[in-house]
Amino acid sequence: MRDLRDESIPQNGSGFNRRDFLRGSGAAVAVTALATSEQGAVAQDAKKSVRTAEPQDITLNVNGKDHKVKVENRVTLLDTLRDDLNHTGCKDVCDTTNCGACTVLIDGKVTYACTRLAVECVGKKITTVESLAANDPVIAGFVKHDAMQCGFCTPGFVMATKAFCDKNPGATLDQVRKGLGGNICRCGTYAGIAACAMELVTKGGK
Template sequence: MTVTMQINGRKVQVQATPDSRLLDVLRGELGLKGTKEGCGEGECGACAVLINGQVANSCLLPLGQMENADIVTIEGLPADSPLAASFHACFAAQCGICTPGMMIAATALLNEHPQPTLEEIRWGLSGNLCRCTGYGRIYEAVLQVATGAAHG
């Protein structure tokens, strides 16, 4: 089957079986390696993308449901954004497996709530697991953007 989608602002057509995972299509067919596979079960958030503005785990989504979807991966986020600068300044990324999903979730949170509280940040990122940082630096990075303290 052929599926037409908008990915990172570009219209693409992909030919694959309807049950192909979106994650595999992004990484394998389209070469968008920033979206990571952590658990393959929708538990860790490493494969998070924005679909029509909402956070979704791409490891759980069949390609057959993506017709006309507007998808944003980590590659579609501005590299020079305040969020990227804040992640860098706060040392919020270590091994890098969770970082794309964290940044996608943080983007969705900040789009919906431009000035979230620390508690709202914790809730907004709760679908993403990190095994390296203990979350403190990640929360700090997002909070800096929310309060305007980040530079970028």
């Protein structure tokens, strides 16, 4: 065994032969390393499941309705919703998974649409703020508590609040604040949003 010097992680000798790594490196989220060249690659029959980089027709189910769009793999769900389907309730604000303005539900899971490719969402149910009825309690709550000013972050906050309150009836103020920490408002409407969410969780969140 290695000694317990305070040099933490071994720089070598992990039992793995290091190999030149990346141009770019392993990407996020369970990543694999990236090679600099085609070395070691064996030409395989292209998998049927591989979508080439060219634009292709896909079908997205948004708010219960199927939509056909032609997009490249690299197009995010956010851009597809906004540019191709004109669902502009989800906003493009930070584009870096920080602000929550693009929040949608995918198969019921609350998600930043900027972190999803459109092709990833084929076969899934996408729910946007446009699905909410005019008398939706979350929308009504935002209006009642004046939880908006310029309104640009608001639809994303509405979706996050809806997802949180549906899942957490009876939540405390601390839990509300913890749950909604993935959204940013610049105008400073947090007090109204918190009051709105508290009222919704107290009612049971529906």
